[in-house]
Amino acid sequence: xxxxxxxxxxxxxxxxxxxxxxxxxxxxxxxxxxxxxxxxxxxxxxxxxxxxxxxxxxxxxxxxxxxxxxxxxxxxxxxxxxxxxxxxxxxxxxxxxxxxxxxxxxxxxxxxxxxxxxxxxxxxxxxxxxxxxxxxxxxxxxxxxxxxxxxxxxxxxxxxxxxxxxxxxxxxxxxxxxxxxxxxxxxxxxxxxxxxxxxxxxxxxxxxxxxxxxxxxxxxxxxxxxxxxxxxxxxxxxxxxxxxxxxxxxxxxxxxxxxxxxxxxxxxxxxxxxxxxxxxxxxxxxxxxxxxxxxxxxxxxxxxxxxxxxxxxxxxxxxxxxxxxxxxxxxxxxxxxxxxxxxxxxxxxxxxxxxxxxxxxxxxxxxxxxxxxxxxxxxxxxxxxxxxxxxxxxxxxxxxxxxxxxxxxxxxxxxxxxxxxx
Amino acid sequence: xxxxxxxxxxxxxxxxxxxxxxxxxxxxxxxxxxxxxxxxxxxxxxxxxxxxxxxxxxxxxxxxxxxxxxxxxxxxxxxxxxxxxxxxxxxxxxxxxxxxxxxxxxxxxxxxxxxxxxxxxxxxxxxxxxxxxxxxxxxxxxxxxxxxxxxxxxxxxxxxxxxxxxxxxxxxxxxxxxxxxxxxxxxxxxxxxxxxxxxxxxxxxxxxxxxxxxxxxxxxxxxxxxxxxxxxxxxxxxxxxxxxxxxxxxxxxxxxxxxxxxxxxxxxxxxxxxxxxxxxxxxxxxxxxxxxxxxxxxxxxxxxxxxxxxxxxxxxxxxxxxxxxxxxxxxxxxxxxxxxxxxxxxxxxxxxxxxxxxxxxxxxxxxxxxxxxxxxxxxxxxxxxxxxxxxxxxxxxxxxxxxxxxxxxxxxxxxxxxxxxx
Numbered sequence: 001x002x003x004x005x006x007x008x009x010x011x012x013x014x015x016x017x018x019x020x021x022x023x024x025x026x027x028x029x030x031x032x033x034x035x036x037x038x039x040x041x042x043x044x045x046x047x048x049x050x051x052x053x054x055x056x057x058x059x060x061x062x063x064x065x066x067x068x069x070x071x072x073x074x075x076x077x078x079x080x081x082x083x084x085x086x087x088x089x090x091x092x093x094x095x096x097x098x099x100x101x102x103x104x105x106x107x108x109x110x111x112x113x114x115x116x117x118x119x120x121x122x123x124x125x126x127x128x129x130x131x132x133x134x135x136x137x138x139x140x141x142x143x144x145x146x147x148x149x150x151x152x153x154x155x156x157x158x159x160x161x162x163x164x165x166x167x168x169x170x171x172x173x174x175x176x177x178x179x180x181x182x183x184x185x186x187x188x189x190x191x192x193x194x195x196x197x198x199x200x201x202x203x204x205x206x207x208x209x210x211x212x213x214x215x216x217x218x219x220x221x222x223x224x225x226x227x228x229x230x231x232x233x234x235x236x237x238x239x240x241x242x243x244x245x246x247x248x249x250x251x252x253x254x255x256x257x258x259x260x261x262x263x264x265x266x267x268x269x270x271x272x273x274x275x276x277x278x279x280x281x282x283x284x285x286x287x288x289x290x291x292x293x294x295x296x297x298x299x300x301x302x303x304x305x306x307x308x309x310x311x312x313x314x315x316x317x318x319x320x321x322x323x324x325x326x327x328x329x330x331x332x333x334x335x336x337x338x339x340x341x342x343x344x345x346x347x348x349x350x351x352x353x354x355x356x357x358x359x360x361x362x363x364x365x366x367x368x369x370x371x372x373x374x375x376x377x378x379x380x381x382x383x384x385x386x387x388x389x390x391x392x393x394x395x396x397x398x399x400x401x402x403x404x405x406x407x408x409x410x411x412x413x414x415x416x417x418x419x420x421x422x
Numbered sequence: 423x424x425x426x427x428x429x430x431x432x433x434x435x436x437x438x439x440x441x442x443x444x445x446x447x448x449x450x451x452x453x454x455x456x457x458x459x460x461x462x463x464x465x466x467x468x469x470x471x472x473x474x475x476x477x478x479x480x481x482x483x484x485x486x487x488x489x490x491x492x493x494x495x496x497x498x499x500x501x502x503x504x505x506x507x508x509x510x511x512x513x514x515x516x517x518x519x520x521x522x523x524x525x526x527x528x529x530x531x532x533x534x535x536x537x538x539x540x541x542x543x544x545x546x547x548x549x550x551x552x553x554x555x556x557x558x559x560x561x562x563x564x565x566x567x568x569x570x571x572x573x574x575x576x577x578x579x580x581x582x583x584x585x586x587x588x589x590x591x592x593x594x595x596x597x598x599x600x601x602x603x604x605x606x607x608x609x610x611x612x613x614x615x616x617x618x619x620x621x622x623x624x625x626x627x628x629x630x631x632x633x634x635x636x637x638x639x640x641x642x643x644x645x646x647x648x649x650x651x652x653x654x655x656x657x658x659x660x661x662x663x664x665x666x667x668x669x670x671x672x673x674x675x676x677x678x679x680x681x682x683x684x685x686x687x688x689x690x691x692x693x694x695x696x697x698x699x700x701x702x703x704x705x706x707x708x709x710x711x712x713x714x715x716x717x718x719x720x721x722x723x724x725x726x727x728x729x730x731x732x733x734x735x736x737x738x739x740x741x742x743x744x745x746x747x748x749x750x751x752x753x754x755x756x757x758x759x760x761x762x763x764x765x766x767x768x769x770x771x772x773x774x775x776x777x778x779x780x781x782x783x784x785x786x787x788x789x790x791x792x793x794x795x796x797x798x799x800x801x802x803x804x805x806x807x808x809x810x811x812x813x814x815x816x817x818x819x820x821x822x823x824x825x826x827x828x829x830x831x832x833x834x835x836x837x838x839x840x841x842x843x844x
Contacts, residue, residue: 031622031637032640032652035644035645051626058685084629085617086616086617086618086629086658086688086730087616087617087619088617089629104684105618105631105730106618106629118686158807165807165809166638166645166806167736167780167808170635170637170736172622172637173633173634173638174632175632176622176624176625176626176632178621178622178623194508194509195507196507196508196510197509199600200453200595200598200599202598204469204473206474206511207474207509207510207529209527210596210597210598212592212596213592215453215454216589216591216595219586220588222458230454236508236509262480263540264480264507264525264540265505266508308526308527309526310592314589340787342788358589363761365762366761366762366763366790367790368785384588384589384592385590387587387589388587412587412835412836415810
């Protein structure tokens with residue numbers, strides 16, 4: 001008999017899964033390995049930046065008061081009493097009409113309050129002494145980077161949960177984080193199910209196809225910030241699948257299977273969830289592709305039964321597994337970022353269910369455009385290659401046409417979204 | 423004496439560097455490690471997809487001709503002679519008013535030309551035989567995925583030089599690439615110069631700052647797709663720097679130093695390039711920040727003298743080193759992608775030189791917006807944290823204001839651009 005399933009709306013499915021999304025664990029790693037990881041603690045300034053008044057240019061540190069009468073017709077001469085490089089400090093006192101040659105980044109001598117850029121001076125020597133001449137006045141504070149003007153000590157510079165990009169790595173270095181507390185990468189297990197699946201290095205035989213879902217999902221897991229653990233593929237055999245899945249659960253934070261969730265006679269996942277004693281959160285979503293996507297929980301651990309169909313599998317992962325992974329990585333915007341875009345194609349046929357179309361975002365003259373990245377058939381793996389977004393076409397009685405505005409979920413993005421489904 | 427340098431326009435600087443950009447080497451890696459790498463060969467379909475006619479649904483394979491008179495008032499009964507799962511093939515012949523129970527993905531029996539979805543049938547048993555009944559006709563080809571309809575054998579699916587995303591990894595698996603020929607990651611060496619630099623784990627002392635550039639550039643190198651090799655930091659000592667740099671050159675594909683390129687007395691890079699016999703391609707660019715960015719070549723190997731100022735260093739890398747790295751990775755769009763955006767801030771002060779402002783791109787109601795990610799001072803490391811773009815404000819006699827359209831270089835993007843400077 002065909003099992004009757006009641007489809008639930010996408011936001012309801014996401015919401016049910018998110019009830020089991022929890023923050024993950026911390027891990028301390030060297031700063032060298034921190035790029036691309038997620039901060040598990042706020043990044044706080046342990047000192048002012050700059051932590052001393054410093055010169056942003058090569059030039060001469062002077063007392064501004066001595067320059068006030070300088071002009072084209074009234075050059076003023078300063079005796080150069082010392083020279084300090086970045087990393088050194090002045091040892092001499094600077095008196096009236098004296099200057100210190102100062103390099104970019106060096107600390108201002110205590111008596112000085114302005115820097116004259118090298119290009120605005122001429123230098124000379126007389127009686128074994130060095131002098132420099134200027135022809136314009138400077139105000140107190142001119143060309144000085146003041147202590148704390150960039151960052152005040154104690155400021156929260158970057159929030160916990162943020163993806164570490166090159167700029168944040170620079171901040172970590174600046175503030176002495178040679179060890180960085182990051183979110184531990186959740187371990188996401190993968191089993192591909194289906195007797196029809198061949199290994200990648202096997203030759204094709206009639207009726208069989210190579211397993212591609214496991215490799216695809218594994219990359220999606222990495223893109224989301226987690227660590228894939230591929231257990232292998234399973235034939236359509238209930239006992240074998242049951243044992244394999246039961247044994248895998250304890251080794252992972254999240255378990256994903258692909259295939260076996262439809263209503264076919266060899267779709268064993270529903271029965272496996274039942275025998276495990278797992279609570280099925282839903283087994284039908286009002287969307288295409290991926291309507292048979294099933295998620296269960298066992299003692300709070302999420303078990304994803306993604307479709308064996310590549311596109312459905314892809315969509316199911318991004319909508320339902322990614323936000324759980326990002327929550328473990330401490331993100332407070334764990335979902336895909338939703339943006340508006342102008343549709344560059346026609347979908348004249350109405351569809352009763354919300355469709356998620358693999359698409360490519362473009363930027364044309366400042367406007368976001370979106371184009372399907374391939375044929376829109378749920379079994380077309382080729383449409384996935386160019387996809388950097390999922391276009392959302394809400395179900396209803398009308399089709400969609402070129403030039404209409406649609407919502408798009410942006411895949412290649414670290415920004416995310418709090419709750420795109422409102 | 424102050425050395426006089428002639429600034430060249432940004433496109434000219436990029437162009438001089440790109441004369442030394444060459445394609446890199448190949449490397450063969452397992453598919454499991456391929457996510458995020460760059461294809462070194464076109465990805466070609468070694469077979470049709472599907473490679474046999476198959477059923478996209480669970481249901482019954484039938485001969486369409488037998489269904490032509492079916493209707494609500496005229497149910498037609500089919501004898502179910504066999505059941506085949508995905509990965510199996512039919513062993514029985516299908517005659518008139520016979521059907522084969524078929525699972526999603528299974529190969530069509532030779533005699534059948536349509537699939538009836540399970541939901542549209544009722545099943546019954548009589549005298550130990552199985553039957554199913556339908557109440558509507560089907561046309562030849564209904565619900566059949568035909569051989570080659572997704573991808574024809576021999577098609578180029580993805581071009582050499584493309585970044586391997588989850589969809590492309592799925593294609594690699596589908597087409598049997600269990601070993602993938604990718605671009606070898608170029609080795610990019612880094613030396614940070616400056617006596618003022620402390621290690622990340624050192625306490626602050628007067629006049630000194632922690633080395634952040636090396637860590638930042640190292641992450642930029644990873645983002646670009648290359649492998650950083652950090653050699654350490656060097657004090658402002660000519661002989662020591664010269665020896666260190668000379669020894670590093672043979673160990674890397676590209677060498678980056680930070681600091682030491684200004685016109686200060688301790689800026690030794692120009693003299694080091696001279697002593698090495700390297701040809702300086704330029705030592706001054708008409709841009710802010712990063713005007714002192716210097717690039718030299720020695721036997722075709724590029725030596726980058728990036729500014730010690732964090733923002734200038736960042737910009738110099740992205741404009742001048744990234745496209746060389748991406749060319750080694752076989753990209754034909756090696757530069758940052760340039761897009762239009764609406765400015766969400768005021769820059770009232772005219773600037774004689776083109777400015778590259780670290781910025782954050784946003785997507786508001788389908789329009790790309792851009793906002794500076796921090797204070798716009800070239801020494802403000804904090805402005806880098808939120809940066810996902812560089813806003814280009816061309817030099818000239820006017821300022822820029824909120825609502826104006828500007829060009830933006832998008833940093834967090836794998837798409838790239840052929841030549842954004844035209």
